[in-house]
Structures are given as C-alpha cells and as structure tokens.
Amino acid sequence: MPLRKPHISPFTALIVGAILLGIGVAWLVMHTLQSREAAAAAALRARLEKNRVQVVVPTRNLKPGSIADSADMAARSVPHDVIYPQTLTAATWGNYSGRVLTRPVYKGRPLLSTDFGPVAKRSFAGELAPGERALTIDVSGINSIANLIVPGNRIDLMLLAKGPQGTEELPLLRHIRVLATGHNTTPVAYATIHGAPAHITRYGSITLAVTPQQTAKLALAAQVGQIRVALIPQHHPASGPLPTLLKDDLFGTPAGPQGVASPPMVQYIIGSPGRNKVSELPESMPMQTPTSTASPQSRVIAREQQELSTLTHLVHAATPTAGVPSDHSTAELPKGYP
Template sequence: MDRKKLVLLLGALIVAIGTAFAARSMLTGAAAPQVDAAALPAQPEGPKVLVAKRALPVGTIITADAVGFQLWPQEMVQDAYFLDGEADMAKLIGTVVRNPITAGEPVTQGSLVSPGDRGFLAAALGPGMRAVTVPVSAQTGVGGFIFPGDRVDLMLTQAVSGDGQELKATETILRNLRVLATDKFTETETTPDGKTVVRNVSTVTLEVTPKIAEKISVAQTVGTLSLSLRSIADNQSELERAVASGAVDLPEGATKEQEEKLLRQAMARPQDGASTFVTGGDVSRFQRSSMPVLSQAAPAQSGGQPVAAGPAVPSGPTVRVTRGKDTTVESVNRGAGALLDRTGQGARAVGRTAPTALTTLR
C-alpha cells in the first residue's frame, strides 16, 4: 500500500470517529431534558399555610415544633388560615388549642386562643381538670422564679397544739402540678431584648383534679402553703420508676405511638399519693418529733356527765422508767443530764437483781 492511500484511509477513519461522537452528543442532549422532565414530580402551586406537625388535642400550648408551614392548593386556601409571610409566629407561640387539630390539618384562627382572650384559661385546662389559685409570697413562691408552664410540688406547714410543746411539721401533700398563671399573667413576660422578667407574685393558679382542688381548699385553712419548683428531668425519672414498679400499665401489643401517648399522659398527671413530711425534731434536737397528747376532758355524752379526762401528761422532757412490770413517767428538770446519768447508773445497779429499762421520751 502506497503512502497516498494510507493517508486517505487515516483521514476517513478520523472523520468517521468525529461524526460518531457528534451524533452521540446530539442524541444525548436531546434525550436529557425528556428524562429530567419525567423524573421531576409536578410542583404544587399555591401559598404556604400553617399546619399541625402532630395531633394537637384541646388544651395544647402551641410551641415552635408543633406547627409548620406547608404548600397548599390555591383553590383550597381559606381566609381563616395562617399564611407564610403574613402570620406572626411570635404571637402564635404560647397560644392554646381550643378545638382538636389532627396532624397535617391547617391551623385556623378560630382554633386557637391567645393569652388574655376570654376563655383562654378554660381552654388551657385538660379534660376533667380544674383551676385553683393559692396565695404565695417571695418566700413561699420561690422568689418569683415560677412561670406559667412550670411544674411544682405543694407543701403544707402547720403547728399541732397539745399538752407541752407544740409539734411543727411540713409535708409535701401534692406533686407535679402545672402552673397555669401567675397573678393574672398566663404567659412569661420578656424584655425588648428577649430576657425573662422575674417578679414577685401574690397568687399562683394551678391545674388540678376535682379531688385535689378540694384538698387544697382545706389545706389553706390548716396551715401555710408553699411551692417548690420541680426539675424538668424529675418527671422522666419518676415515670421510669413507675413503669418498672407497674404503677403505669403499658398494654401488651401497643404501638410505639400509643405507648408515647400513655407516657405523656402519665407525666402530665398530678400526683396525689403518699406524702412525705419533716417534723421539728428532724431539724432541731430541742423540738418535738411526735404528736402531742391532749388531756382535755372529752365532750359530755348526751344526757350524761362529762367523761373524765385522762392523766395529765408532764410538760417538758420526760423519762420512762420500767422496773419489772411497773412503768413510771418522770419529768426531767434543768439538771436533765445529771439526772439521766444517775438514773442510768441506778438502773444498771438494779439490773443485777431485777429487769429495768430506761427510755427517753420527747
């Protein structure tokens, strides 16, 4: 093969390769828009409206994670909807759901109640719950650091009178009560720069059951009520203990959503169980730790004479001395230490011949 034919053959090969690449590029460019157009779903047209991200029952306080904006068909948008760009989210946060809203349902203006509006407090109450107000001060109200939405425990302090020194005691009678309002404010006040305003309040309104409302009404006549602020983590730890002990019953076969709903209800429930208490004797050695005994004459029976009073109980410190089967109670004067020492030595001496017990009473 001569050189001329070889050059022509190489030229034809180069032209064929270039033509093939050009044809492939043209075919790829023409087919790509069709593939992209088929792959992309049709974008809905219309404004964004405020919808619920989860089910919002009556009494739910709106938070930033409870609602969000979503595209909505233009022909289905109503005047009562909150539109993106027009709704003020700062004013919506803290409002309360008046009518139940399902997940994905648009939030309407009539379904929310704002703080200060008529019926706000009634809407904030859960089904079957009541609102009661208790008086507080800077000392009994945690110095003003209690705000709507917090959880508190209720303590009762009282003095029980009787013969001798009165018994001073404080007991926690109720737990996990939700604060609905402080004074007449149902939301936390903030300064223009976003800082929370702390102020002393004179009343606190709590969400309770009807039975607890009756107990609080009686407790206000018994002694002084004070509040203790609960930690956010308390409910979770107490709930775990309740589930482990069986106090909270999770049905078998329940879905995760059902379990979460039951647990949320248990965490929000006021606790009216066994109370804990502290007496003056737990605080100071010079205070009583037991109930004082009343020595008054009992009321007269109908048509009869007054019942004779029991033996008077000595006032002040006493000791109970038991010798054999006989027990006597003796008062201790200012020289209590010396008397106890002498009595103890005498008891040890007598103990060699007769059983003797010495018990100190408060």
C-alpha cells in the first residue's frame, strides 16, 4: 500500500519560514551589537590606559628598617595626573628592590622614593680605567699649588734628590690625572670675588691615577727624595717635558770633585822671622766690573788697588795688636835685620 505524503499547508510553511528568518535576524543583530560593544569597550580602555600608570603598592604594612621585597609589593593602575613625581612605578621598581625602608609604608598606598635611604655611591675603584692604579701622595700648601688643584687636573711630577754630582732635579712622571684631593672626588666650582677664589678646600694629600709601573716608580721616589708637583694648563696640555737640572747649573759653574768650584790658590808668607803666617788667596780676586767707558789702564789700576787692599788686610790680620805701630810712631825692625 503506497505511503501518503504529508500535506503541509502554505500558511504553515509561511509561519515556519518567518520564525526561522526572525531567529537569523536576531542572531545577526546580537552579534553585531556585541562586536560593536567590544570595540567600544576596547577603545575606552585604550583611552583610559593612555593616561594611567602602573604604580607599586605594598600588600601589607611595613616598618622602617624592613627590606622592600617584591613578594610584599603589587602593581596598581592609577591615573597619571594624581601621582607625585617621587612615586615608584613598575618601570622604576628595579632600582629600589631589596633596599631598606627608612619610613613606614602602608598597605595599598603607592611607594615613594623618599621612603628609602640615599642611594649608596659606587666604589671609588669604579673611577679607575682598566689597567690603572690609584696612589696617594702627601702634599703641602706649596706643593699643591696653594690647594688649587682639583680632581680632573693633570700634573707633572719632579723628584729632588742627592745624586753623585750633588742635588739633582729629575723629571719623574708626566700628564698624571688627579683622582681626588683629600676626600673630595668631584671638581670644585670656584665662585670668584674680585678675581680671587671665595672658598678653597684644604687638603694634605692627592690621589693619582697611574699605571702599575708608575706606581712602583712613584713609591720608590717617595723614599729617595722630595716629590714636587707642577700643574699642566687645561687648554694646552701638550707642553714640553721638564728638563733634568743639577744644583750647580743654577749658578752656571761646573762642579768640582765635591760639587763645588775651586779656583787656583796663591800662598802669601807674611810676618817676621819666627812669627811668619802663611795665608792663601785666589789667584784671581773678584773685583767690580768697570763701566764700558773705563779705559784698559784704569781697569788695571783698579785691579791692582783691590789686590793691594786684600794683601794689606791679611798683613793686619797676621800682626799682633800690640805690635802694630801708631800713625805717629816709627816701626822698629826686629833684631837680625840689617
């Protein structure tokens, strides 16, 4: 027996189609509204986040002396225009993590940089370049250019010591950088009043940046003699080296066997038999330099007069006071003279 096909009326089909179409339209409308809502919310969050910043807040109260650890901190987003310049943000927290608090902080309140102690300075060794050494030498007011040397200056060092030919000046080191003057490691800005420094920091030592070889040389030189300091011009540092100088070079005369010039001597025998005195005078006695207008004859006369005056002085020194005749008496010749 053949099956009968169900009979669906056109009205029923129309109603079913309308319902399905309404469901599709409703889903499409809801999807569109949700997408627009999500886009609007994202745009709003972006605008809000643009003017907000992540600050660091404690999750519990902390007392002074506590260590600021990341386990006790959290990030909170707040408007940028309501925080202080000293407020710690998530970007700057790494510089303060692990440091000691010097003020009490409270749960939920943003941390400030003033809640911590001052930042410890790096070690003085950080001022040295690779391969350099720091060496301190004693200085006086004179040997420190009247305490006007400041960190960053360049100096030359000289050594004053006794050598085989007497006192010598030897150039020791050149273009040495000054690291510190006393305990000061930063250049001092001098405010001048009428051209004179208004404030000068006194110190008794300077610390220099030297190589290992210069360190040994300078330490040994301090035991051998006296070290003197010469300041190098700031804008023209490429000056020539210091010369080596002997003490006798100051007077322009060559040194003798003991470092002192010795002119040839002439012996004079003055006195009477049994009371002779032997004296020595330089072969050429110094005399006043005549003027350029004096004649050769006058210069010879002046020289003879000076030599005669010197000889007369020696005669008076060799004759006893009691035996010197007065100006109005005649000197008696000793017995035995013809």
